[in-house]
Amino acid sequence: MVGAIxxxxxxxxxxxxxxxxxxxxxxxxxxxxxxxxxxEGQSFAAGHLTLKGWALSLDSFWLLDVLFYAIFVAIxxxxxxxxxxxxxxxxxxxxxxxxxxxxxxxxxxGAAAAAxxxxxIIGLPTTFFASQFLQGPLHVATALWCLVAFLLLRxxxxxxxxxxxxxxxxxxxxxxxxxxxxxxxxxxxxxxAQMVRRRKVAAxxxxxxAAVASGVIAIVIRAIGDLxxxxxxxxxxxxxxxxxxxxxxGLALSYGTKLLGIGLPGLVSPATPKHLEDAHYLAxxxxxxxVCYAIGRLLMxxxxxxxxxxxxxxxxxxxxxxxxxxxxxxxxxxxxxxAGMADVAIFIDLTQSAAYPYARYLTAAVIFAAILTGRxxxxxxxxxxxxxxxxxxxxxxxxxxxxxxxxxxxxINSPAPVQPAAALAAFLEQHHLKVGLGDYWSxxxxxxxxxxxxxxxxVVTNLQGQLLAYPRNSEPSWFNHVGFxxxxxxxxxxxxxxxxxxxxxxxxxxxxxxxxxxxxxLVWAAPxxxxxxxx
Numbered sequence: 001m002v003g004a005i006x007x008x009x010x011x012x013x014x015x016x017x018x019x020x021x022x023x024x025x026x027x028x029x030x031x032x033x034x035x036x037x038x039x040e041g042q043s044f045a046a047g048h049l050t051l052k053g054w055a056l057s058l059d060s061f062w063l064l065d066v067l068f069y070a071i072f073v074a075i076x077x078x079x080x081x082x083x084x085x086x087x088x089x090x091x092x093x094x095x096x097x098x099x100x101x102x103x104x105x106x107x108x109x110g111a112a113a114a115a116x117x118x119x120x121i122i123g124l125p126t127t128f129f130a131s132q133f134l135q136g137p138l139h140v141a142t143a144l145w146c147l148v149a150f151l152l153l154r155x156x157x158x159x160x161x162x163x164x165x166x167x168x169x170x171x172x173x174x175x176x177x178x179x180x181x182x183x184x185x186x187x188x189x190x191x192x193a194q195m196v197r198r199r200k201v202a203a204x205x206x207x208x209x210a211a212v213a214s215g216v217i218a219i220v221i222r223a224i225g226d227l228x229x230x231x232x233x234x235x236x237x238x239x240x241x242x243x244x245x246x247x248x249x250g251l252a253l254s255y256g257t258k259l260l261g262i263g264l265p266g267l268v269s270p271a272t273p274k275h276l277e278d279a280h281y282l283a284x285x286x287x288x289x290x291v292c293y294a295i296g297r298l299l300m301x302x303x304x305x306x307x308x309x310x311x312x313x314x315x316x317x318x319x320x321x322x323x324x325x326x327x328x329x330x331x332x333x334x335x336x337x338x339a340g341m342a343d344v345a346i347f348i349d350l351t352q353s354a355a356y357p358y359a360r361y362l363t364a365a366v367i368f369a370a371i372l373t374g375r376x377x378x379x380x381x382x383x384x385x386x387x388x389x390x391x392x393x394x395x396x397x398x399x400x401x402x403x404x405x406x407x408x409x410x411x412i413n414s415p416a417p418v419q420p421a422a423a424l425a426a427f428l429e430q431h432h433l434k435v436g437l438g439d440y441w442s443x444x445x446x447x448x449x450x451x452x453x454x455x456x457x458x459v460v461t462n463l464q465g466q467l468l469a470y471p472r473n474s475e476p477s478w479f480n481h482v483g484f485x486x487x488x489x490x491x492x493x494x495x496x497x498x499x500x501x502x503x504x505x506x507x508x509x510x511x512x513x514x515x516x517x518x519x520x521x522l523v524w525a526a527p528x529x530x531x532x533x534x535x
Contacts, residue, residue, distance in 0.1 A: 041072070
């Protein structure tokens with residue numbers, strides 16, 4: 001029986017990964033941000049487990065996405081396909097864990113409603129949501145680590161699950177600081193809420209202790225890393241003006257509805273067909289109602305105490321003595337609600353402009369909202385008496401699922417975005433150009449697409465207008481004592497001012513200039529090293 005369940009889970013994971021990979025290919029071609037993390041995975045797979053010397057940001061993804069990429073690189077080397085395949089595998093794991101969280105303690109009809117809700121929202125993602133959910137690394141693995149930790153803490157026991165949850169939180173935090181805000185803090189707050197709801201301190205000790213323990217473990221991991229040498233954070237997040245933060249409140253609502261399939265910008269992805277959009281409106285309405293309900297339940301529970309509690313235990317209690325009361329159904333609801341609100345706060349605090357890539361900061365909020373909605377709807381269905389209500393809701397749910405699936409088919413039938421770096425990589429190989437420099441968006445992505453046969457390292461300009469090794473998302477050995485044959489950039493406005501003027505000021509006039517499918521490639525007669533202090 002256990003073996004059959006295991007095979008079913010593995011089979012479901014494989015099928016979901018394949019399906020989401022197909023969607024990913026149609027949603028995003030990938031870029032140098034994603035390629036950089038694949039190169040981190042290559043370094044990890046080569047034995048550089050601490051990524052020593054790498055210059056990264058607070059979201060290094062060191063013990064998150066990098067682990068997945070390292071496994072794939074170790075199996076089959078560098079592949080451009082990993083930009084879509086690995087995020088699809090991570091997303092499939094998120095869907096499976098989300099299904100477990102949503103269906104906990106539900107009977108057949110309620111479990112079906114909860115599962116279908118999760119599948120509709122994140123298992124059948126809109127094209128715009130897929131461009132964030134199925135592209136790496138955009139904090140989806142961070143959400144996965146947090147979801148597994150939520151699942152482990154639901155029993156309220158200080159056993160191996162407690163410590164595993166603390167380790168997951170810790171490794172997530174040292175790899176992506178967002179885990180602190182939409183993972184660790186919500187668990188601590190939900191634990192405190194349990195204390196107030198039950199009017200018992202013991203009721204919330206386990207989650208609060210897990211949050212504290214994860215912080216201690218994270219500090220120890222960083223201390224050990226600093227001792228033996230690891231990556232360093234070179235570029236903290238820029239501060240957002242108060243005016244922009246105020247604008248971001250409205251932008252969060254706008255992008256939230258777009259991620260769920262309403263009013264998608266045509267320049268970003270195919271718009272949801274008008275005849276299917278009504279189903280997405282209904283989904284947004286249901287999510288909004290559930291969020292308001294969850295907020296009301298939380299506030300009522302804090303004020304009313306034990307008199308306002310959901311069923312105490314969602315699953316049959318495990319045998320053996322238990323020192324602390326097992327959390328009730330509201331415990332996970334509170335975590336998901338608070339985690340989603342925290343992710344919205346992250347969006348408001350970090351979003352620099354209305355540019356659509358900032359929608360990535362809302363991906364986790366959509367995931368948490370989908371699970372919370374599934375849990376509440378499942379509980380509601382289980383509470384209904386048999387009759388036409390259940391049959392009517394089942395029909396309505398089937399119609400919504402069909403509409404979401406039809407939208408998926410429409411997206412798959414649209415042309416997949418082209419990866420221009422693949423043609424550039426082929427051009428450079430044909431001209432025997434093996435090692436070069438480029439503006440950030442024309443660098444690591446080319447290295448990946450060529451499977452490492454062509455190496456392009458990112459540069460920006462210094463105050464004098466000369467090329468300088470990009471001091472972020474890079475590793476020193478890429479530049480030290482390396483002779484570069486060429487420089488490539490994509491006009492009209494290459495990242496960091498790395499253009500032809502800067503290249504000629506650094507290395508002199510090139511021997512040849514090529515126009516390769518929109519990229520400008522400058523080639524010198526002999527390789528050049530970056531000047532001292534710039535490598």
